Amino acid sequence: MENLPKLKVGVIGTGALGRHHARLYAQSPNAEMVGIFDVQQEAAKRVAAEFGLKVFGTLEELAAECDALSVAVPADYHAGTVISLLNMGKHVLVEKPIAAKLDEALAMCEAAEKNGVVFGVGHVERFNPATDYLVQRGGKIRFIEAQRLAAYPPARPGLLPRGTEVSVILDLMIHDIDLILGLVKSEVERIDVIGTPVLSAGEDIVNARIKFVNGVCANLTASRVSSEPTRRLRVFQEDAFISLDYGNPVGSIVTRSENGLESRGIELQSKNALAEELEDFICAVQQTLSTGKLHDTRVSGRQGLKALEIAIAIEKEARRYNQEYGF
Numbered sequence: 016m017e018n019l020p021k022l023k024v025g026v027i028g029t030g031a032l033g034r035h036h037a038r039l040y041a042q043s044p045n046a047e048m049v050g051i052f053d054v055q056q057e058a059a060k061r062v063a064a065e066f067g068l069k070v071f072g073t074l075e076e077l078a079a080e081c082d083a084l085s086v087a088v089p090a091d092y093h094a095g096t097v098i099s100l101l102n103m104g105k106h107v108l109v110e111k112p113i114a115a116k117l118d119e120a121l122a123m124c125e126a127a128e129k130n131g132v133v134f135g136v137g138h139v140e141r142f143n144p145a146t147d148y149l150v151q152r153g154g155k156i157r158f159i160e161a162q163r164l165a166a167y168p169p170a171r172p173g174l175l176p177r178g179t180e181v182s183v184i185l186d187l188m189i190h191d192i193d194l195i196l197g198l199v200k201s202e203v204e205r206i207d208v209i210g211t212p213v214l215s216a217g218e219d220i221v222n223a224r225i226k227f228v229n230g231v232c233a234n235l236t237a238s239r240v241s242s243e244p245t246r247r248l249r250v251f252q253e254d255a256f257i258s259l260d261y262g263n264p265v266g267s268i269v270t271r272s273e274n275g276l277e278s279r280g281i282e283l284q285s286k287n288a289l290a291e292e293l294e295d296f297i298c299a300v301q302q303t304l305s306t307g308k309l310h311d312t313r314v315s316g317r318q319g320l321k322a323l324e325i326a327i328a329i330e331k332e333a334r335r336y337n338q339e340y341g342f
Contacts, residue, residue: 019045019301019304019305020301021044021045021046021047022045022046022047022082022083022297022300022301023046023047023049023080023081023082023083024040024046024047024048024049024081024082024083024084024085024297025048025049025050025051025052025071025077025078025080025081025083025084025085026040026051026052026084026085026087027051027052027053027074027077027084027085027086027087027088027096027100028053028085028086028087028088028089028110029051029053029055029058029059029061029062029087030053030058030087030088030177031177032087032110032137033051033053033062033085033087033088033110034062034065035289036085036087036289036293037051037062037066037068038065038066039287039289039290039293040085040293041066041067041068042290043290043293043294043297045294045297045298045301046293046297048068049069049077049080049081050063050068050069050070050071050077050080051063051068051069051070051071051077052070052071052072052073052074052076052077056070074096074099074100075103078100078103078105079103081105082105082106082300082304083105083106083107083108083133083296083297083300084100084105084106084107084108085107085108085109085110085293085296086100086107086108086109086110087109087110087137089174089175089180090112090114090115090180090181090185090186091115091180091181093109093110093112093113093114093115093119093123094114094115094116094119094120094122094123097109097123097126097134098122098123098126101123101126101127101129101130101132101134102126102130104130104132105132106132106133106134106296106299106300106303107127107132107133107134107135108135108136108137108292108293108296108312109123109134109135109136109137109319110136110137111136111137111138111139111189111190111193111319111322112136112181112185112186112189112319112322112323112326113136113316113319113320113322113323114323115180115181115185116327117320117323117324117327120316120319120320120323121320123316124316124317124320127316131309132303132309133296133299133300133303133309133310133311133312134312134315134316135295135296135299135311135312135313135314135315135316135319136312136314136315136316136318136319136322137292137314138189138190138193138194138314138318138319138322139190139288139289139292140190140191140193140194140261140288141193141194141197141292141313141314142286142288142289142291142292142313143261143264143288144264144283144284144285144286144288145248145259145260145261145264145266145283146194146197147283147284148257148259148266148281148283149198149250149257149259150198152257154252154253154254154255155252155253155254156198156199156231156250156251156252157230157231157232157251157252157253158231158232158233158234158250158251159195159198159199159231159232159233159234159248159249159250159251160233160234160235160248160249160251161191161194161195161233161234161235161236161247161248161249162236162245162246162247162248163187163188163190163235163236163237163238163245163246163247164236164237164238164239164243164244164245164246165187165238165239165241165244166239166240166241166242166244167214167219167239167240168239175215176215178239179215179216179217179239181217182210182217182218182219182221182330182333183210183217183218183219183220183221183237183238183239184210184218184221184223184237184326184329184330184333185323185326185327185330186237186239187237187238187239188221188223188235188237188329189322189323189326191235191237191248192235192322192325192326192329193314193318193319193322194248195225195233195235196318196321196322196325197318198250199227199229199231199233201227201228201229201231202227202228203225203226203227203228203325203328204226204227204228205225205226206223206224206225206226206325206328206329206332207223207224207332208221208222208223208224208329208332208333208336209221209222209333209336210222210223210329210333210336210337211333211337211342213240214240218330218333218334219238219239219240220236220237220238220239220240220241221235221236221237221238221329221333222234222235222236223235223236223329223332223333225325244262245262246260246261246262247259247260247261247262248261254270254271255268255269255270256268256269257269257281259281259283264283265280265281265283266280266281266283267279267280268281292313295312295313296312298310299311299312
């Protein structure tokens with residue numbers, strides 16, 4: 016990307032994730048950080064002061080000076096924000112989940128395709144070194160077990176706690192849904208689910224068992240009412256068992272040997288997954304602008320839509336189960 020001009024970028028939404036988007040864009044050698052916008056102007060001013068950025072008064076004013084933008088607002092505001100930007104001809108990276116509703120996500124994808132712009136979804140675990148290892152190793156997968164546990168998010172004045180505008184399925188489990196869809200590459204045959212609200216209006220703890228058409232099975236657990244954070248993936252292949260901690264990240268692999276079983280640690284590259292995700296977005300837009308041919312990000316809008324389809328199916332099954340048993 017050395018010979019390509021710097022991409023003019025902006026960030027909409029300066030909460031926990033948007034703040035990091037702004038920081039990393041400002042540090043990128045391939046981007047010119049134009050500024051930020053947030054309906055909560057005081058929040059935007061704090062981030063601007065921290066990183067020496069310009070605050071814009073409206074979304075439209077910021078977009079007018081940018082080639083591309085990150086959107087990190089609450090999920091139920093994704094569609095309105097993103098479609099407006101896409102219809103302005105702007106390239107967009109939206110944080111996961113792509114949207115809170117399927118019809119909204121589909122409209123976002125169609126708007127991107129109509130306007131011929133890059134549209135990516137921020138499934139940052141695709142850039143985790145643990146995922147890099149799984150992709151590079153390959154192998155025939157038989158069973159996957161994913162655990163993603165977190166504490167309940169803190170209160171925010173005038174707002175719901177971060178992420179609780181949607182269920183834990185759309186907030187946390189969707190990371191593992193996207194990862195598993197990328198690894199298994201098969202259609203879903205059946206889903207069994209149990210989940211329940213605890214502290215919010217949506218489900219706060221959920222277990223889902225996904226059976227794929229090709230015979231692979233995945234067992235996913237997500238919670239935002241746990242005492243200790245956990246981001247763990249276990250992959251059982253025909254010739255190995257791989258255990259990966261996405262939080263550290265570290266891992267181990269067990270394989271057969273002449274003496275029985277052999278266990279060894281896995282060395283994973285240390286890197287900033289979010290920074291790599293943003294560089295992937297920048298590169299896709301730069302290539303699109305320089306060649307006139309659309310280049311997708313690692314997680315395209317359509318891939319984000321597919322993950323949301325499975326997440327919504329899990330959510331519906333959890334609610335059907337609760338209604339059937341009177342939970």
